Amino acid sequence: MSPPALPWRTLRADLSASVVVFLVALPLCVGIAVASGVPAELGLVTGIVGGLVVGFMPGSSMQVSGPAAGLTVLVAEAVDRYGLAGLGTIVLVAGLLQVGLGLLRLGRWFRAITVSVVQGMLAGIGLLLIVGQLYVLAGVAAPHTGPGKFTGLPGLVGEVVTSAPARVSLAVGVATIAVMVAWDRLPGRLRTVPGALVAVVAAAGVTAVLGLPVDTIEVEGLLAAMQPSLGHWGTLADVGVLATIATFTLVASAESLFSAAAVDRLHRGPRTDFDRELVAQGTGNTICGLLGALPMTAVIVRSSANVRAGARTKASRVLHGLWLLLFAAAAPGLIGLMPLPALAAVLVHAGVKLLPLRALPELWRQHRGEAVVLAVTALAILTTDMFTGVLVGLGLAVVKTAWEISHVRVTVRDVPVARDAAAGGPTGRDAAAGDAGPGPVEVALTGNATFLRLPTILTTLNDLPADRTVRLDLRGLRHVDHACRTALDTWIETHNRNAGVSVHVVAPRPAEDDRPRTVDATD
Numbered sequence: 001m002s003p004p005a006l007p008w009r010t011l012r013a014d015l016s017a018s019v020v021v022f023l024v025a026l027p028l029c030v031g032i033a034v035a036s037g038v039p040a041e042l043g044l045v046t047g048i049v050g051g052l053v054v055g056f057m058p059g060s061s062m063q064v065s066g067p068a069a070g071l072t073v074l075v076a077e078a079v080d081r082y083g084l085a086g087l088g089t090i091v092l093v094a095g096l097l098q099v100g101l102g103l104l105r106l107g108r109w110f111r112a113i114t115v116s117v118v119q120g121m122l123a124g125i126g127l128l129l130i131v132g133q134l135y136v137l138a139g140v141a142a143p144h145t146g147p148g149k150f151t152g153l154p155g156l157v158g159e160v161v162t163s164a165p166a167r168v169s170l171a172v173g174v175a176t177i178a179v180m181v182a183w184d185r186l187p188g189r190l191r192t193v194p195g196a197l198v199a200v201v202a203a204a205g206v207t208a209v210l211g212l213p214v215d216t217i218e219v220e221g222l223l224a225a226m227q228p229s230l231g232h233w234g235t236l237a238d239v240g241v242l243a244t245i246a247t248f249t250l251v252a253s254a255e256s257l258f259s260a261a262a263v264d265r266l267h268r269g270p271r272t273d274f275d276r277e278l279v280a281q282g283t284g285n286t287i288c289g290l291l292g293a294l295p296m297t298a299v300i301v302r303s304s305a306n307v308r309a310g311a312r313t314k315a316s317r318v319l320h321g322l323w324l325l326l327f328a329a330a331a332p333g334l335i336g337l338m339p340l341p342a343l344a345a346v347l348v349h350a351g352v353k354l355l356p357l358r359a360l361p362e363l364w365r366q367h368r369g370e371a372v373v374l375a376v377t378a379l380a381i382l383t384t385d386m387f388t389g390v391l392v393g394l395g396l397a398v399v400k401t402a403w404e405i406s407h408v409r410v411t412v413r414d415v416p417v418a419r420d421a422a423a424g425g426p427t428g429r430d431a432a433a434g435d436a437g438p439g440p441v442e443v444a445l446t447g448n449a450t451f452l453r454l455p456t457i458l459t460t461l462n463d464l465p466a467d468r469t470v471r472l473d474l475r476g477l478r479h480v481d482h483a484c485r486t487a488l489d490t491w492i493e494t495h496n497r498n499a500g501v502s503v504h505v506v507a508p509r510p511a512e513d514d515r516p517r518t519v520d521a522t523d
Contacts, residue, residue: 010312010313010315011315013310013311013312013316014311014312014313014315014316014319015315015316015319016309016310017306017309017310017311017316018311018315018316018317018318018319018320018322018323019320019323020192020194020305020306020309021064021302021305021306021309021311021316021317021320022319022320022323022324022327023193023194023197024194024196024197024301024302024305025047025064025066025302025320025324026197026324026327027194027196027197027200027338027343027346028043028066028067028069028196028299028301028302028346028350029043029044029046029047029066029067029324030043030044030217030335030338030343031043031343031344031346031347032067032068032069032072032294032347033046033067033294034217034340034343035072035076035129035132035133035136035343035344035347036067036071036072036075036076036079036294037075037076037079037080038075038079038084038087038225038294039218039220039225040217040218040219040225040335040338041219041220041221041222041225041226041328041332041335042225042226042292042293042294043066043067043293043294044222044324044327044328045222045225045226045288045291045293045294045328046066046067046288046293046294046295046296047066047067047320047321047324048321048324048325048328049284049287049288049291049293049296049321050064050065050066050284050296050317050321051064051065051066051317051318051319051320051321051322051324052318052321052322052325053283053284053287053321054280054281054283054284054296054317055314055317055318055320055321056314056318057276057279057280057283058273058276058280059260059272059273059274059276059277059278059279059280059281060260060263060264060272060273060277060298061269061270061313061314062263062266062267062269062303062306062307062311062314062317063256063259063260063263063272063298063299063300063303063306063317064298064299064302064303064305064306064317064320065256065280065281065284065296065297065298065299065317066296066299066302067294067295067296068252068255068295068296068297068299069125069126069129069347069350069351069354070121070122070125070251070255070297070354071125071248071251071252071255071294071295071297072125072129072347073125073128073129073132073146073386074125074244074247074248074251074386075087075294075295076132077144077244077385077386078090078244080144081240081244082235082238082241082244084227084292085227085292086235086241087292087294088227088228088289088290088291088292088293089233089235089236089241089289090235090241090244090245090248090289091248091285091288091289091293091294091295092285092286092288092289092290093236093245093289094245094248094249094252094285094289094295095281095282095283095284095285095286095287095288095289095295096282096286097245097249097282098249098252098253098278098279098281098282098285099278099279099282099283099286100282101249101253101278101282102275102276102277102278102279102280102282103275103279105275106275106278107253107257107274107275107276107277107278107279108274108275110253110254110257110274110278113254113394114370114373114394114397115258115370116363116367116370116371116373116374116377116393116397117373117374117377117390117393117394117397118254118255118258119356119359119374120373120374120375120376120377120378120381120389120393121251121254121377121378121381121386121389121390121393122255122354122355122356123354123355123356123374123377123378124377124378124379124380124381124382124386124389125351125354125381125386126351126352126353126354126355127351127355127378127382128146128149128381128382129347129348129350129351129354130348130351130352131149131150131153132149133344133345133347133348133351134153134156134344134348135149135152135156136173136340136341136343136344137169137170137173137174137341137344137345137348138156138159138160138166138167138169138170138173138341139165139166139169139170139214139215139340139341140156140159140166146381146382146383146384146385147382147383150382165213168212168213168214169213169214169215169340169341170341172203172206172207172212172214172339172341172342173341173342173344173345173348174345175203175206176199176200176202176203176341176342176345176346177199177345177348177349179195179198179199179202179203180195180196180198180199180345180346180349181195181349182195183195183198183199192309194305196346196349199342199345199346200338200339200342200343200346203338203339203341203342203345204216204337204338204339204342207339207342208337212339214339214340214341215339215340215341216336216337216338216339216340217335217336217337217338217340217343218336219332219333219335219336221332222328222329222332226291226292226293227292228290228291228292243387244387246387247386247387247390248295250390251297251386251390252281252285252295252296252297253278253281255297255298256277256278256281256297256298257272257274257277257278257298259297259298259299259300259303260272260274260277260298262300262303262304263298263300263303263304263307266304266307266308267307269312277298281296281297281298284296301350301353302320306320356374360374369400369404370400372396372400373393373396373397373400374393376392376393376396377389377390377392377393377396380392380393402450402452403452405448406447406448406449406450406452406453407447407448407453408445408446408447408448408449408450408453408456408457408477409445409446409447409476410443410444410445410456410457410460411443411444411445411446412441412442412443412460412464413441413442413443413444414439414441414442415439415440415441415442415471439469440468440469440470440471440504441464441465441468441469441470441471442470442471442473443460443461443464443470443471443472443473444473444475444476445457445472445473445474445476445477446476446477447476447477447478448477448478448479449477449479449480449481449484449485449488450479450481450483450484451481451483451484453484454483454484454487457484457487457488458487458491461491462491464495466495466501467501468501469501469502469503469504470495470501470502470503470504471503471504471506472488472492472503472504472505472506473506474505474506474507475506475507492505
C-alpha cells in the first residue's frame with residue numbers, strides 16, 4: 001500500500017524551506033571543504049548525501065545533515081597526515097561504528113556527555129577555525145598546528161602591513177563579514193535569503209568587476225574530485241588513525257545528537273529517536289567514506305533555518321540535497337568565481353557562533369565547576385589535539401562530579417558527664433562549669449564518605465583526645481566506600497588499644513527496620 005500523498009500546502013511549505021536550506025548550505029559546504037584542505041566539490045558531495053540519503057531515513061524529521069564547521073580542524077589534520085584516501089577510510093569506519101552504536105541502542109547515551117565538555121569542544125574548534133581562517137583572509141599560508149596558528153599571528157600582522165595583495169584580500173574578507181553582520185539585523189522577510197550567500201555573491205561580483213588580486217577556488221569537477229577509499233585498509237594498523245576514527249565517531253555523534261535535542265525544542269513535530277538518528281548519520285558517513293568525501297553531522301545552522309523557513313516534513317531536507325546535486329552538475333563553474341577570503345569570512349562568522357560567548361558568563365555565576373571544565377577542554381584542544389582535549393574534558397568532568405557527590409560533614413561535640421542529679425549534683429551547663437568530669441566525645445558523619453574526603457575524616461578523628469570514649473554516629477552517611485570503611489575500622493581498632501576507652505558506633509540497622517542501634521566496637 002503506497003503512502004498517502006502530501007497535501008499541497010505541506011508540499012509548498014517544504015519546497016520553499018528546501019530552497020532556503022539550499023542557499024544556506026551552498027556557501028558552507030564549499031567553504032568547509034576548502035578550509036579542510038580538500039576540493040570544494042567534496043563538500044557538495046557530503047551535502048548531497050546528507051540530503052538524499054540521510055534525509056530519507058528515520059530519526060529526526062527536521063534537522064539537516066552535511067559537512068560541519070565543527071569538524072573542519074579535525075578533517076584538515078587528517079588530510080595533512082593521511083591524505084584524501086586515508087580520510088575516506090577514516091570516515092567510512094567511523095560511519096560503520098556509528099551504525100553499530102545505533103543498532104546497539106547506545107545513541108541515547110551520547111546525551112550523557114556533559115554539556116560543558118561539548119561546549120568546550122566547540123569553543124576550542126571555533127577558536128582554531130577563526131585563527132586559521134585569519135590567514136586565509138589575508139591570502140597567507142596558515143601554520144599546520146594549533147599553537148602555531150596563534151604564535152604566527154605577529155608574522156601575519158607584519159605580512160598585512162607590508163603586502164598590498166594581503167591588504168586587498170583582507171579587505172574583501174572583512175567586507176564580507178560586515179555584510180553578513182548587517183544582513184542579520186535586517187527585517188525578517190529580507191533575511192529569507194541567507195546573509196552568507198549574499199555576502200559571497202557580492203564579494204565574487206566586486207572581485208570580478210574590479211579585477212582584484214584575490215585567490216579564488218580551483219574547480220576540478222564533481223567526479224574528478226572524488227577518490228573512493230577502497231583498498232586502504234592497511235592504514236587501520238596505525239594507532240594514530242584509530243585515535244582519529246574514535247575522535248570522528250565521538251565528535252560527529254555528539255554534535256549530531258545535541259543538535260537533534262536543540263532542533264526538537266524549535267518545533268512541535270515528532271521527537272527524535274536518537275538511536276535511529278545515529279544509524280542514519282552512520283549510514284551517511286559510510287557512504288561519504290566510500291566516495292572519499294567529507295564526514296557529516298547534523299548541523300544546527302541549517303536545521304534551524306529549515307524549521308524557521310516553515311518546513312513540515314523531511315521532504316524539505318531531501319529536496320535541499322537535490323538542489324545541491326543539480327547545482328554541482330549544472331553550474332560547477334560558478335564555484336570557481338568564489339573568492340577564498342569571502343569563504344574564509346563565512347567560516348570566521350560560523351566559528352564565532354561556536355563560541356559560548358553568552359553562556360559562559362552565566363555558567364560562571366551559577367556553576368563555576370562546569371565553567372572550568374569548559375575552559376580546560378577548550379585549552380586542551382588548542383594546545384594538543386581534538387582527541388586528547390575531549391578526553392581531558394571528560395576526565396575532569398568525572399573528577400568534578402565525584403568530588404561534588406562525595407561531600408561529607410564531620411561534627412564533633414564534647415559531652416560532659418554530670419554527677420547524679422538525685423544526689424544534688426549539678427547537671428548540664430552547671431556541671432560543665434563545676435564538678436562534671438570528661439564525658440564521651442560525640443562525632444557525627446553525614447553525607448557520602450569516599451576516598452576523596454578521607455583526609456578530612458582522618459584528620460578530625462586523629463585530633464580527638466586519645467584517653468576519651470568516642471561515640472561515632474554513622475546514621476547520617478548515605479554511602480561509605482571500601483577505602484573509608486577500612487580506614488574507619490583501623491582508626492577504631494587503634495583508639496581501642498588505649499586502656500579504659502572504647503569507641504561506640506551508632507549505625508542504621510541493616511535489617512528490615514530503620515531504627516538505629518548501638519554497637520560497641522570493643523565486643
